[in-house]
Amino acid sequence: MSTAIFRGHARPLRFITCGSVDDGKSTLIGRLLYDSKALMVDQLESLGKARGAQSQSGKLDLSLVTDGLEAEREQGITIDVAYRYFATPKRKFIIADAPGHEQYTRNMVTGSSKSDVAVLLIDVVKLDFAQPTLTLLPQTKRHAALAGLLGLQHIVVAVNKMDAINFDAAKFERVVNAFGELAASLKLNAFTAIPMSALDGDGVVAHTVRTSWFQGPALLPHLESLEVSEARGGTTAHIAVQWVTRDESDDHLRWVTGDLAESTLAVGDAISVFPSGASAIVGAIRTGRGLIDSAKPGEAVAIRFDRQVDIARGDWIIAGNADAQVLTQKTQATIAWLDNAPLTVGRRYVVRHGSRWLPARISAISARLDLANGQWQDTVANETGNPFADVNANDLVRAEIEFAQALPLTAFAKSAALGAFVMVDPGTNATAAAGMIH
Amino acid sequence: MTARDAFLSAPTLTENSVTHDHLNWLEDEAISILREVFGGFERPAILCSFGKDSLVVLHLAMKAAAPGKLPLPIVHVDTGHNFPEVISFREEFVKKHGVRLIVGHLDDSIAKGTIRLAHPLESRNPYQTITLLETIEANRFDALVGGARRDEEKARAKERVFSHRDSFSQWQPRAQRPELWNLYNTRITQGEHFRVFPISNWTELDVWNYIARENIELPSIYYTHQREVIERGGLLVPVTDITPPRAGETVVTRDVRFRTVGDISCTCPVASTAASADDVILETISATASERGATRMDDRANDAAMERRKKEGYF
Ligand SMILES: Nc1nc2c(ncn2[C@@H]2O[C@H](COP(=O)(O)OP(=O)(O)O)[C@@H](O)[C@H]2O)c(=O)[nH]1
Numbered sequence: 001m002s003t004a005i006f007r008g009h010a011r012p013l014r015f016i017t018c019g020s021v022d023d024g025k026s027t028l029i030g031r032l033l034y035d036s037k038a039l040m041v042d043q044l045e046s047l048g049k050a051r052g053a054q055s056q057s058g059k060l061d062l063s064l065v066t067d068g069l070e071a072e073r074e075q076g077i078t079i080d081v082a083y084r085y086f087a088t089p090k091r092k093f094i095i096a097d098a099p100g101h102e103q104y105t106r107n108m109v110t111g112s113s114k115s116d117v118a119v120l121l122i123d124v125v126k127l128d129f130a131q132p133t134l135t136l137l138p139q140t141k142r143h144a145a146l147a148g149l150l151g152l153q154h155i156v157v158a159v160n161k162m163d164a165i166n167f168d169a170a171k172f173e174r175v176v177n178a179f180g181e182l183a184a185s186l187k188l189n190a191f192t193a194i195p196m197s198a199l200d201g202d203g204v205v206a207h208t209v210r211t212s213w214f215q216g217p218a219l220l221p222h223l224e225s226l227e228v229s230e231a232r233g234g235t236t237a238h239i240a241v242q243w244v245t246r247d248e249s250d251d252h253l254r255w256v257t258g259d260l261a262e263s264t265l266a267v268g269d270a271i272s273v274f275p276s277g278a279s280a281i282v283g284a285i286r287t288g289r290g291l292i293d294s295a296k297p298g299e300a301v302a303i304r305f306d307r308q309v310d311i312a313r314g315d316w317i318i319a320g321n322a323d324a325q326v327l328t329q330k331t332q333a334t335i336a337w338l339d340n341a342p343l344t345v346g347r348r349y350v351v352r353h354g355s356r357w358l359p360a361r362i363s364a365i366s367a368r369l370d371l372a373n374g375q376w377q378d379t380v381a382n383e384t385g386n387p388f389a390d391v392n393a394n395d396l397v398r399a400e401i402e403f404a405q406a407l408p409l410t411a412f413a414k415s416a417a418l419g420a421f422v423m424v425d426p427g428t429n430a431t432a433a434a435g436m437i438h
Numbered sequence: 439m440t441a442r443d444a445f446l447s448a449p450t451l452t453e454n455s456v457t458h459d460h461l462n463w464l465e466d467e468a469i470s471i472l473r474e475v476f477g478g479f480e481r482p483a484i485l486c487s488f489g490k491d492s493l494v495v496l497h498l499a500m501k502a503a504a505p506g507k508l509p510l511p512i513v514h515v516d517t518g519h520n521f522p523e524v525i526s527f528r529e530e531f532v533k534k535h536g537v538r539l540i541v542g543h544l545d546d547s548i549a550k551g552t553i554r555l556a557h558p559l560e561s562r563n564p565y566q567t568i569t570l571l572e573t574i575e576a577n578r579f580d581a582l583v584g585g586a587r588r589d590e591e592k593a594r595a596k597e598r599v600f601s602h603r604d605s606f607s608q609w610q611p612r613a614q615r616p617e618l619w620n621l622y623n624t625r626i627t628q629g630e631h632f633r634v635f636p637i638s639n640w641t642e643l644d645v646w647n648y649i650a651r652e653n654i655e656l657p658s659i660y661y662t663h664q665r666e667v668i669e670r671g672g673l674l675v676p677v678t679d680i681t682p683p684r685a686g687e688t689v690v691t692r693d694v695r696f697r698t699v700g701d702i703s704c705t706c707p708v709a710s711t712a713a714s715a716d717d718v719i720l721e722t723i724s725a726t727a728s729e730r731g732a733t734r735m736d737d738r739a740n741d742a743a744m745e746r747r748k749k750e751g752y753f
Contacts, residue, residue, distance in 0.1 A: 245506030
């Protein structure tokens with residue numbers, strides 16, 4: 001057999017679905033899985049056995065496809081990020097299914113960090129088209145703001161339940177315009193809006209006569225064709241060192257491993273090491289495919305240098321000379337608080353940046369994201385006079401963070417590797433926050 | 439167009455985009471996760487059933503370590519009810535690759551009295567957990583790499599790549615740590631450990647494509663062979679000492695292959711003439727039953743069975 005099946009295809013596309021309860025998110029995911037034949041016979045059978053599997057109309061309830069844990073099934077809500085897979089002949093997809101419930105912003109942050117694209121659901125039934133200017137729901141503003149903050153490369157606005165408003169093109173246009181204004185105010189990347197009915201299938205895998213007035217693609221072909229990049233616009237290659245191994249057959253030469261970020265790295269390139277400042281020339285590079293001359297961003301590499309270099313897990317390899325390393329100890333960052341224990345300003349947390357763990361503290365909070373409208377608000381003193389009082393789970397703030405050591409930080413917009421960190425509560429080991437450097 | 443035709447006529451990449459080929463992307467992700475384990479833990483190990491998923495993980499682990507040696511031991515939980523082909527494969531593998539193997543014997547747990555079978559021919563799958571936990575404790579492992587995939591079971595869809603287990607090895611579905619980017623929070627206190635799943639994002643089809651591309655060797659029972667079976671309740675039950683025919687059942691010889699390896703008493707083959715990984719891929723594409731549903735007798739009964747066993751420490 002000469003044709004490689006799913007060998008030589010483009011890399012998988014990872015997307016997060018964002019919607020509030022009842023927007024039709026589960027139905028949409030169910031439809032994608034169902035229509036792409038990912039649902040095998042026995043899963044369909046167990047679906048039939050599950051409680052309440054038939055919707056009132058007698059149709060198969062697609063939203064039950066995505067239910068996972070027993071407890072959730074009992075509550076009837078999704079409470080965590082779940083990952084789903086489906087493939088078309090063109091591409092494989094990884095869905096981060098983040099819940100729509102108000103207090104679960106943290107799950108959207110988590111799911112987004114593993115996604116290239118956000119599919120944002122808007123339920124047209126919840127909108128008031130009688131008003132002269134159409135107002136989007138607070139959750140739509142919140143989801144859009146988060147997608148922007150987390151640097152997702154594309155946003156797809158799934159304008160759902162069009163069947164409930166007779167596939168009215170003019171109303172769709174009003175939704176698109178309202179979202180356009182929101183996107184402009186949030187300085188989002190370009191977005192694509194698609195009219196659909198997740199329930200009936202219009203606009204999901206293909207458009208139907210009911211959406212024939214729409215000029216753009218249906219959701220699935222759009223996702224199949226999206227180009228995504230492993231790099232974010234940074235120009236300097238860098239690697240967080242994960243592990244160092246030795247070639248026992250070749251004079252115990254050391255090979256340093258990690259994921260290459262942002263730019264290519266080739267044999268012969270000069271690099272420097274953080275924190276030692278040592279410099280070296282790249283002598284050899286290998287990936288899972290063997291020895292190569294030049295590696296691309298996103299590749300997991302092992303590198304040998306032209307000389308012995310003192311290097312360990314936690315260090316960075318950065319292209320260029322050591323003088324070019326810009327080190328910062330105190331900086332502004334966006335902090336998404338995830339832990340149920342609130343943030344304590346001035347408290348010592350442990351932070352993971354790249355593969356390095358080190359202490360850090362939040363020294364000041366300057367603004368807070370108003371989740372109702374997606375706008376930043378300067379923090380003002382509350383009744384107790386403490387402007388730092390309550391940063392709780394699901395809050396997003398702008399803060400000043402001070403690391404125990406100067407680090408090669410870069411804006412998150414330029415490098416996810418150098419620009420992101422996580423904060424851990426040293427007492428409980430709970431993951432307390434996600435941080436993005438400004 | 440059938441699914442098979444669609445897959446066969448799928449477009450391929452051009453020469454210069456090959457780096458971000460589908461399988462390379464998955465391979466890089468898995469290698470990166472494995473290096474987190476190599477570099478980030480004191481006493482890691484790879485749990486291996488010598489089934490296809492764990493053999494893919496071992497292959498990836500050897501790549502992640504190259505040109506160095508595999509820096510961690512392999513752990514096999516031996517139920518004592520094995521297909522002989524799997525055990526001989528295990529012995530060959532260890533010899534060929536010079537890896538360190540630690541075997542946890544279910545029979546030892548039975549002898550110690552930590553496992554009490556209701557009757558001698560009972561399925562040993564449910565008891566693997568106990569032997570596994572005893573092996574973890576005896577070796578003080580702080581990370582155990584496994585070959586589980588999120589697409590296998592609905593309950594696994596929410597599993598983390600680095601899944602925290604408390605000192606009773608329990609999985610807490612409500613207290614999972616959020617995973618952000620690839621900045622895994624691998625901090626633990628004494629007695630706790632992580633289960634790590636480098637091929638979480640792979641589907642069965644990905645695994646077979648990778649096996650074909652990389653020429654990964656599998657135990658022979660994964661490919662077509664003739665075997666005596668009994669047709670029972672829609673399943674083909676292999677005839678063995680542990681699973682003899684019941685009164686009135688007819689033994690037939692069929693062309694079959696196994697889709698998972700497990701305890702002999704509860705693993706069934708499917709009718710198949712697939713002699714290579716590529717043949718299996720074509721069968722998989724047109725398969726009408728997902729992996730576990732068709733072959734594991736013990737999973738059929740209850741959709742939530744997996745979730746319960748996970749809470750108890752099963753993978
Ligand atoms: N009319 C109509 N109803 C829909 C559509 N999509 C979903 N629904 C219904 O909206 C309700 C909520 O859907 P569900 O998928 O459970 O929403 P979720 O909470 O966002 O996952 C269910 O009763 C669905 O049948 C649609 O496109 N049109």
